[in-house]
Amino acid sequence: MITWDEIRREWGIPESRVITDPDYIAPMEAYLTPCREALDRLLWAFEQDLYVFGGPPRDVLRYVMEGCKRPRPSDLDIFLDDGAERIDLDELIGRVRLSGLGEPQVFEFGDVQYVQVKGDLDFEIFPFSRKFVYLDHPELPVTLDATLGAIDLNTSAGCYDLRRKRIISCGAFEAVQRQEVEINYVHPLGTRDTLVRIVSHARRFRYRIGPRAQALIRREYDPADDDALREHIRRKHPDMDLAPILAALKSI
Numbered sequence: 001m002i003t004w005d006e007i008r009r010e011w012g013i014p015e016s017r018v019i020t021d022p023d024y025i026a027p028m029e030a031y032l033t034p035c036r037e038a039l040d041r042l043l044w045a046f047e048q049d050l051y052v053f054g055g056p057p058r059d060v061l062r063y064v065m066e067g068c069k070r071p072r073p074s075d076l077d078i079f080l081d082d083g084a085e086r087i088d089l090d091e092l093i094g095r096v097r098l099s100g101l102g103e104p105q106v107f108e109f110g111d112v113q114y115v116q117v118k119g120d121l122d123f124e125i126f127p128f129s130r131k132f133v134y135l136d137h138p139e140l141p142v143t144l145d146a147t148l149g150a151i152d153l154n155t156s157a158g159c160y161d162l163r164r165k166r167i168i169s170c171g172a173f174e175a176v177q178r179q180e181v182e183i184n185y186v187h188p189l190g191t192r193d194t195l196v197r198i199v200s201h202a203r204r205f206r207y208r209i210g211p212r213a214q215a216l217i218r219r220e221y222d223p224a225d226d227d228a229l230r231e232h233i234r235r236k237h238p239d240m241d242l243a244p245i246l247a248a249l250k251s252i
Contacts, residue, residue: 057158075122084141117183132187182210
């Protein structure tokens with residue numbers, strides 16, 4: 001039976017870092033001010049702990065550490081800690097409806113199901129237990145550490161704990177500090193999206209691409225698959241400029 005520490009060592013995933021410094025938390029709270037009412041509704045509707053994953057905590061880290069433009073929210077990925085007791089899809093939908101945010105839509109990506117609510121600000125809500133790492137290793141305890149650490153890229157491996165008001169990083173802090181995009185954990189179903197995200201993050205943040213991410217591109221990218229990649233980008237990232245992404249993949 002494999003443990004999360006063994007997976008972490010195998011993939012080279014950084015140890016968790018908890019940030020409570022007001023210099024980071026104050027701008028994080030300011031970032032969330034436009035959606036505070038909606039987040040408070042979710043916190044009321046769900047008993048479980050809720051976390052904002054990915055872009056928002058990373059953008060706040062960049063704002064504090066790099067002095068870049070103050071970020072504004074456009075959409076939020078909310079992760080729900082169902083490690084102690086699993087939440088099924090019907091209960092997830094029911095509690096989102098209870099929050100009054102709007103009618104939830106169910107999306108599927110392989111075996112992963114999540115709920116989206118569209119409005120002035122779009123929310124996607126994921127139970128921890130639906131992440132790829134638990135499909136790969138069903139015996140693995142469902143924890144915040146494993147869920148966050150198994151995000152594909154270090155640039156997205158950060159979250160904000162909405163109840164305790166703290167940032168947790170499993171690579172996001174180091175990504176900003178080193179200005180480097182690196183892989184944390186990649187599932188076969190997500191490889192195509194990860195290749196695109198490596199290049200798009202490197203271009204957007206002007207970061208270098210780390211050695212393990214470069215090795216993944218050299219191993220997995222095949223120009224013969226460009227048509228499938230175009231279709232993937234069209235569906236998942238309709239506003240993305242495809243030509244420089246493909247050019248960058250070919251150059252590595």
